[in-house]
Amino acid sequence: DQQVKQNSPSLSVQEGRISILNCDYTNSMFDYFLWYKKYPAEGPTFLISISSIKDKNEDGRFTVFLNKSAKHLSLHIVPSQPGDSAVYFCAAIKRGSGGGADGLTFGKGTHLIIQP
């Protein structure tokens, strides 16, 4: 039973335009969310996170939006660059867990392809 869902296996966006990656979750115990980026044959690298007490967090070209009532979050990348081509994973942490030390629950990932 997938508790974190990324329903788009892939997404193609033109360079310079906005990339929007979506993530839905079903467990209301999740209260902290992270986005990771992964290149082939490498480990994921942390991009940006958001706590459930916020609805937006921004870091440079990356912005994450959280809609708690819809149990939905999205990652916006503006402008998209060729180096952004990678697999993006949404991950979540449960409230009351050992502050993240219990491990993350990941979605299946979305492969973002930036077209020149």
Added chain:
Amino acid sequence: DGGITQSPKYLFRKEGQNVTLSCEQNLNHDAMYWYRQDPGQGLRLIYYSQIVNDFQKGDIAEGYSVSREKKESFPLTVTSAQKNPTAFYLCASSTGGRQPQHFGDGTRLSIL
């Protein structure tokens, strides 16, 4: 350079054999984790350790074992009881709390 080192990058195992994947970190992180990734799937938690000499099962611990004798090291043994061990294995560490986990570059395990 601080980071997480997983070795080897590729590993082959014969049926019925145990095999141990290495994970070492020099980030002085208390917490360490093992995840498994299958094609088209997200990462699934196998085991985690919040402190030396202590570890807990994750979502898919059956057929795996770990030890945490040193802060820097968290080896994962894939036992012969693991019926489908072919996968990409990722080790991670963090300072705990809500701090992001840092990942190694993974070990790809295949069955001969």
